[in-house]
Amino acid sequence: xxxxxxxxxxxxxxxxxxxxxxxxxxxxxxxxxxxxxxxxxxxxxxxxxxxxxxxxxxxxxxxxxxxxxxxxxxxxxxxxxxxxxxxxxxxxxxxxxxxxxxxxxxxxxxxxxxxxxxxxxxxxxxxxxxxxxxxxxxxxxxxxxxxxxxxxxxxxxxxxxxxxxxxxxxxxxxxxxxxxxxxxxxxxxxxxxxxxxxxxxxxxxxxxxxxxxxxxxxxxxxxxxxxxxxxxxxxxxxxxxxxxxxxxxxxxxxxxxxxxxxxxxxxxxxxxxxxxxxxxxxxxxxxxxxxxxxxxxxxxxxxxxxxxxxxxxxxxxxxxxxxxxxxxxxxxxxxxxxxxxxxxxxxxxxxxxxxxxxxxxxxxxxxxxxxxxxxxxxxxxxxxxxxxxxxxxxxxxxxxxxxxxxxxxxx
Numbered sequence: 001x002x003x004x005x006x007x008x009x010x011x012x013x014x015x016x017x018x019x020x021x022x023x024x025x026x027x028x029x030x031x032x033x034x035x036x037x038x039x040x041x042x043x044x045x046x047x048x049x050x051x052x053x054x055x056x057x058x059x060x061x062x063x064x065x066x067x068x069x070x071x072x073x074x075x076x077x078x079x080x081x082x083x084x085x086x087x088x089x090x091x092x093x094x095x096x097x098x099x100x101x102x103x104x105x106x107x108x109x110x111x112x113x114x115x116x117x118x119x120x121x122x123x124x125x126x127x128x129x130x131x132x133x134x135x136x137x138x139x140x141x142x143x144x145x146x147x148x149x150x151x152x153x154x155x156x157x158x159x160x161x162x163x164x165x166x167x168x169x170x171x172x173x174x175x176x177x178x179x180x181x182x183x184x185x186x187x188x189x190x191x192x193x194x195x196x197x198x199x200x201x202x203x204x205x206x207x208x209x210x211x212x213x214x215x216x217x218x219x220x221x222x223x224x225x226x227x228x229x230x231x232x233x234x235x236x237x238x239x240x241x242x243x244x245x246x247x248x249x250x251x252x253x254x255x256x257x258x259x260x261x262x263x264x265x266x267x268x269x270x271x272x273x274x275x276x277x278x279x280x281x282x283x284x285x286x287x288x289x290x291x292x293x294x295x296x297x298x299x300x301x302x303x304x305x306x307x308x309x310x311x312x313x314x315x316x317x318x319x320x321x322x323x324x325x326x327x328x329x330x331x332x333x334x335x336x337x338x339x340x341x342x343x344x345x346x347x348x349x350x351x352x353x354x355x356x357x358x359x360x361x362x363x364x365x366x367x368x369x370x371x372x373x374x375x376x377x378x379x380x381x382x383x384x385x386x387x388x389x390x391x392x393x394x395x396x397x398x399x400x401x402x403x404x405x406x407x408x409x410x411x
Contacts, residue, residue, distance in 0.1 A: 005148050005160035006032050008406055010167060012174065013037030013133045015046050016378025016395035017167030018122050023403025024165075025129035028410050033131045036153070038138040038173070043122060045169075047115050049392065050107070054115035056093070057086040057396065058389040059102045069390040071191070071248045073383035076358045077397070084400040086393055096121050107389050138173065141180050142166075142374075149373055163406045167377040167399070170352035174380045178356050181371040188354030189254040191247045191384045195262070195340040197236035201306055202338070206234045208300045214268035215241050217260055219252030227268050235344055237262070243387045246343075250353040250384075258343045264336045267298045276330040283326060286318035294318055298333060307332050351391055355382045365405035366398050375402040 008024055010017045013035045021033050035042070049055050060066045063081035067074040090100055090108065098121045099111045110117040126133065138154040142164060151159040168174025175185045209231045216225040226248070230239035246253065253260075267275050279296070286294040291313050292305040299307070308314040311328050313321060356376055360369050368374040377399040385391045 005162050006034055007161075007410055008033040008163050008165060009149070009151050009159055009161035010035045010165040011139050011142075011151070011177065012165075012167035012169065012171075012378070012380070013039075013042035013135070014167060014169055014378065014395070015043065015392060016169075016380075016399045017165060018043060018126070018133070018399075019396055020165045020167060020375075020377045020399035020403040021131050022122065022125050022129065023400050024406045025131055025403075026125075027404055027407030029129075031407065031410055033129070034159075035126075035131060035133040036137040036139060036151070036159075037133055037135050038168075038171070040135050042133050042135065043119050046118055046122075046392075049115060050109065052115050053109050053113040054118050055107050055109060055389040055392065056100065056118060057089050057108045057393045059086060059106045059108055061085060061087045066390075066393075069388070070383060070385045070394070071250065072353050073358060073381070073385075073394070076363050077383065077394070080363055080397045080401055084397045086389075088400075089393065089396045093118075093121065096125060105388070139177060142177050143180070144371060144373065161373075163373050163375065163409070165375045165377055165399075165402050165406070166380055167395075169379040170350070170355070171380075175355060178376075178380065181368065181374055183356050183360055183368065183370055186354040186357055186382045188352040189250050190343065190345075190350070191250040191353040192243050192351040192387055193246045193343045193345055194233065194238040194242055195236050195246070195258065196342040196344060197262070197338050197340045199338050200310060201303075201336065202232050202236070205232045205302055205306065208232045208303060209239065210266070210299070212268060213241060214265035215245050216263040216265070217245060217249060217253075219249055219260070220255055221252050222249075224249040224252070236340060237338070240387060247351075247353075247384065247386045253343075259341050260339070262338045262340055264338060266333045266336070270334075272330065272334040275334050276327060279330045279333070280326055283318045283321055288317050288319055290314070291316050291318050291321060351384050352379065353382070353384045355380050357382055364401065366402035367405060375406060377402045 010021045021035050025033050066081050067077045100108050102108050140152045140154050143150050149161045149164050179185050213230050214227045226241045226244040228241035230241045292308045296304045313325050366375045378395040383394050
């Protein structure tokens with residue numbers, strides 16, 4: 001065991017742990033900081049985010065609005081976002097010669113759309129600060145001892161640390177370390193996922209997208225509804241609307257074993273009567289054309305053809321449809337029920353809801369209220385956001401607060 005304690009030992013070499021370590025080192029030059037990463041590849045989520053483009057944050061600069069993107073943590077993050085928010089992260093990157101651009105939906109990416117731009121920025125900054133990331137260094141337990149912390153790795157080595165930053169994401173081992181230090185843990189469940197649907201309506205239509213639909217689901221505890229783009233996949237339904245619904249309903253969906261019935265509104269901005277009236281006008285004006293060839297503006301043509309087949313009118317001319325058949329088609333556009341059974345990850349990204357309860361953490365410093373000297377950053381906390389760069393912003397903000405507080409406390 002080394003006789004000289006580290007000023008900071010960061011457990012977890014992902015986005016939050018790396019950024020927290022950098023902030024501490026920049027704020028207090030000469031601070032002795034080391035990062036311990038259990039895997040062989042630090043910053044994995046940064047590399048794969050946004051399909052390798054790295055959706056680094058979201059362009060929402062009002063903390064009161066920004067917190068609305070967090071199913072867990074929206075109340076507690078208001079103060080932290082007042083101290084370090086997306087505009088601050090964009091400026092920090094700019095100061096480190098990384099420039100960003102914003103897409104129409106508010107997502108922020110590095111210029112060039114390469115995640116390695118962010119990874120290399122962090123690596124270069126760590127090098128300048130003489131902060132080393134030790135890979136394949138798993139930690140078995142942490143314990144306070146005489147005013148310092150003892151960090152036991154899986155090889156039987158012990159490091160001494162004046163402060164610890166626990167930034168292990170959704171890792172069960174990270175939760176075990178926090179629990180060993182006296183914290184309770186909210187059992188983690190998946191967030192930001194897609195659902196598996198086998199239904200004649202979607203079969204063979206993978207790749208079709210919708211610019212704006214409403215998805216609703218009634219769970220055992222509450223009802224949920226989200227509106228936005230969606231995508232038919234080989235296994236069911238995905239896209240921003242589905243991912244947002246899965247985030248807000250994460251716990252209820254887990255409690256329901258990921259089984260239930262989604263309600264799809266293909267025309268979310270119109271009431272049933274308005275759809276019926278407009279659809280009737282479209283069909284009547286098409287006269288002798290086959291009903292699948294009617295110019296229905298709300299859904300892709302292939303889906304409209306499938307709806308006509310399911311409703312038994314694909315071979316009819318528009319002029320031959322009776323009022324009941326038109327009403328049946330309008331009702332399908334207004335609300336279609338699709339049973340789902342099971343879930344799938346959103347590409348390679350994985351986010352969990354759960355972790356260290358925020359009531360057990362000082363949200364100004366990210367320091368434990370139970371174990372002084374232990375700080376938290378990122379997804380190890382019971383915080384998760386919807387898709388769009390919000391989960392990275394949680395990592396940057398909590399990492400900034402933890403790193404700054406540690407630098408301020410250093411003697």
